[in-house]
Amino acid sequence: MKIKTCLLFFxxxxxxxxxxxxxxxxxxxxxxGPKKEYVYNAFKSSRVxxxxxxEMLRPGVLxxxxxxxxxxxxxxxxxxxxxxxxxxxRLGLDYGIAEDLMVGIGRSTFNKELDGFxxxxxxxxxTGQKASPVSLIAIAGSTLTTIKWSDPxxxxxxxxxxxxxxxxxxxxxxxxxLTLQLMPSIVHRNLVPTEQDPNDLVAVGxxxxxxLSHRVSFNVDYHYVVNQNDAAGFHNPLSVGFxxxxxxxxxxxxxxxxxxxxxxxxxxxxxYDWGKGDIFFGFNISRSFQIKKKKG
Amino acid sequence: MLxxxxxxxxxxxxxxxxxxxxxxxxxxxxxxSFYSKAPLEEIEGKNKTVTAVIDSKxxxxxxxxxxxxxxxxxxxxxQHFNENYVESDKYPRSEFKGTITNxxxxxxxxxxxxxxxxxxxxxxxxxxxxxxxxxxxxINGGKIDANSSFNVFISDYNIKIPSIVKDKVSNSIxxxxxxxxxPLKS
Numbered sequence: 001m002k003i004k005t006c007l008l009f010f011x012x013x014x015x016x017x018x019x020x021x022x023x024x025x026x027x028x029x030x031x032x033g034p035k036k037e038y039v040y041n042a043f044k045s046s047r048v049x050x051x052x053x054x055e056m057l058r059p060g061v062l063x064x065x066x067x068x069x070x071x072x073x074x075x076x077x078x079x080x081x082x083x084x085x086x087x088x089x090r091l092g093l094d095y096g097i098a099e100d101l102m103v104g105i106g107r108s109t110f111n112k113e114l115d116g117f118x119x120x121x122x123x124x125x126x127t128g129q130k131a132s133p134v135s136l137i138a139i140a141g142s143t144l145t146t147i148k149w150s151d152p153x154x155x156x157x158x159x160x161x162x163x164x165x166x167x168x169x170x171x172x173x174x175x176x177x178l179t180l181q182l183m184p185s186i187v188h189r190n191l192v193p194t195e196q197d198p199n200d201l202v203a204v205g206x207x208x209x210x211x212l213s214h215r216v217s218f219n220v221d222y223h224y225v226v227n228q229n230d231a232a233g234f235h236n237p238l239s240v241g242f243x244x245x246x247x248x249x250x251x252x253x254x255x256x257x258x259x260x261x262x263x264x265x266x267x268x269x270x271x272y273d274w275g276k277g278d279i280f281f282g283f284n285i286s287r288s289f290q291i292k293k294k295k296g
Numbered sequence: 297m298l299x300x301x302x303x304x305x306x307x308x309x310x311x312x313x314x315x316x317x318x319x320x321x322x323x324x325x326x327x328x329s330f331y332s333k334a335p336l337e338e339i340e341g342k343n344k345t346v347t348a349v350i351d352s353k354x355x356x357x358x359x360x361x362x363x364x365x366x367x368x369x370x371x372x373x374x375q376h377f378n379e380n381y382v383e384s385d386k387y388p389r390s391e392f393k394g395t396i397t398n399x400x401x402x403x404x405x406x407x408x409x410x411x412x413x414x415x416x417x418x419x420x421x422x423x424x425x426x427x428x429x430x431x432x433x434x435i436n437g438g439k440i441d442a443n444s445s446f447n448v449f450i451s452d453y454n455i456k457i458p459s460i461v462k463d464k465v466s467n468s469i470x471x472x473x474x475x476x477x478x479p480l481k482s
Contacts, residue, residue, distance in 0.1 A: 025349035025358045026391075028480060029322045037364065041379050058371035176385055214380040215458070245380075247461050248372065290370040 039125040042135070042173035045250045045286045046094060046102070046119075048207035048221040049239040050258060050266050054135045054171030054181050056121055057096030060292030065092040065106070066285040067261045074277035082281055090261035095291075100124065108261050115262040117141030125172060137169040143264040160191035165263040171207075180208040185223070187267050194232065202226040203267050215245045219252070225267055235273050237266040241282075252284035318479050319353040319404075321440050326475030328361055337464040339373055341366035348475045350440060355399030357414060359392040359473070381455050381465075382421050390420045392427070402433060409434050414444070423453040431473065438479055445472040 043053040046063065057063055067090040071082035092106030100121035107114050123136040145161045165188070171181030183205035192199055207221035222238045241254020257274045258266040272278035326346030332339040347360045363384035368374040378384040394416015396402070402410045410433045418427040431444030447470050450457070457465045 025320070025351055025356055026347060026360050028320065029324060029347055029349055041375055058375075061371050247376070247464065288372050290372065293369050 034128040036126055036128040036130055039127065039135075039173050042125070042171060042179045043209055043219075044217060044243040044245050045252070045284075047252070047284065047286075048181070048209065049219050049241050049252055049254050049284070050237060050256065050261070051183055051205055051207050051221040051223070052117075052119060052137070052139055052167065052169060053207065054125075054137055054169050054173075054179070056100065056119065056137070057094055057102045057288075059096045059098050060290060061096045062289045062291045063094040063096075063104075064287045064289070065090075065094065066287075067092065067106075067108075067282070068284070069256065069259055069261070069280045069282035071280065072272070072277075073255070073279050073281060088259050088261070106262060108265065110260050110265055111145045112147040113143055113145050113260075113262060113265065115141060115143040115264070117263075134170055134172045137171070139165075139167040139169070141165045141167075141263055143262055163187060163189040163264040163268075165267070167263065177211045178208070180206070182206055183223070185263065185267060187264055189264065189268060194229075196231060197229045198227050201228070201268055209243070217243045219243055219254070223267055233271055234268070235270050237270045238274055248288060250284075250286040252286070254282055254284075255279050256282055318481065319351060320480040321350045321352065321404075321477035322480045323348050323475050323477045326359070326473070326477075328359070328474075329472050330366075331470045331472070332466040332468075334466040335463045339368070339465065341368050341373075341377060343367070346473075346475060348442070348477060349480070350396075350442070350477055352399070352402070352404040355396035357392075357394050357396055357416070359475075361390050363388055363390060381450075381457075387420075387422045390418070392416055392418045394427070402435075404435060404440070407436050412442070412444075418448070420448075420453045421455050425452050440475075440477040442475045442477060443473065445470060447471070 041055070043055040045053065046055050046057055047053055069088050071079055071085045071087065073082045075082050088109045090106050090108040092104055094102060094104035096102045102119045103117065105116045117139055119137060119139045121135060121137045123132050123134065125135040126132050141164070143163045149156045165185060167183055167185040169181050169183050171179065173179045185203045185205060187201040189199055203223045203225040205221060205223035209217045209219045211217040219242065220240050222236065224236050228234050228236070235257060237256065237258040239254050239256035239258070241252055244251040244253065257272040257279050258270040259280065260266040260269050324347050325344060326348045327342065327344050328346045329340060329342040343361055343365045345362065345365045348358065350357045363382050364378060366374070366377060368377065394414050397413045397415050402412060412431045412433050414431060415428045417424050427446065427448070429444055429446035431442060434441040447468050449467050450469055451467055457467065
């Protein structure tokens, strides 16, 4: 009797095994759990607007960046709201060396300044196994002013032309629509205009984007400079604008109160005030070229 | 005596069930690539981690592919593919579930090259469409080398091509499948 029930049970099991197979074969081959997957495309380009973004260039990609700021919007109709100029430009080349490492150089008309930086991603936001909810990026850069000395009679040193900056970016792509990042920075200037200006400026920045469609996003970045020399009329840089992606190009159209387009220039030398309408219309054009092709 | 017989019966049944299981073939490292040829640009994406299962008994054939696993020559293409076209965060997986309509013509136990007629449903970007194609099965030493290629229209799968990139992305995409399947031991 016992054996009979056992047998029945056995055949029932067999039958069940057969019926399972016909519906979904793919269930037979289990895919190996949730794999670790890195989060990409937190921003359309490697800059929020002014500030570095948590996005890195992929290895082998060269990004030619043309940054352009027109004149002040409150110049009115006579100045065609700033479009008559005077305009400033920064031409830059960025290159992705490895998955987590990129470098860039640039040259701005403002102060005839050269700049260069190294950007390294310490932690990459990911999902799945051993996931990280955020990305952490470190940036070190330097600037060199090449404009003629205002007073050539006093002793001028080459080192006086140099400034350095360091920045950390803690960022998270919350969803396809929303990315936010926090950017503490420090700028060291070897030479400052007056004794009241600190050589080391400390700033805390925030940046983010809201994606409006596949190819359009709304971006903001702002830096609060903690020990700014307010008496000299310097302000905190704020930029607001849209990213438009058209395949190979990203156009960043925006309004900003900063004429400078490197970290030293916009953190330490933003002379204009949003409150007074001293803002500039500007655009950044990013054009990517794949220099090193992936083998496959 | 009766007890012994029953054990023998159970063992035989168990063995047949194992041999049934060997009627199935699978891979986790199959290849699927797609190719778009437009006047200004050629785009090719390759995926080498395709899961495929064939049941030689019933002729059922199924494929699954992770969209983020497609690799491109240009990084920007990969970014745009995932973000703008297939929306792989929203629709991470594409699937094909079908049957081999001429399954009786294929002798899975005998080495040789066979033509397989396949009919089924392809799901990409959350849209399911009927697909019919033919492929070849090369059977060699108990393994199947399955190959096929067919065309799909990406507009069928609700993937939009903006007019600005019309000359760079073709609406007709050629999909090539190359999977080496081994017997599935359960």
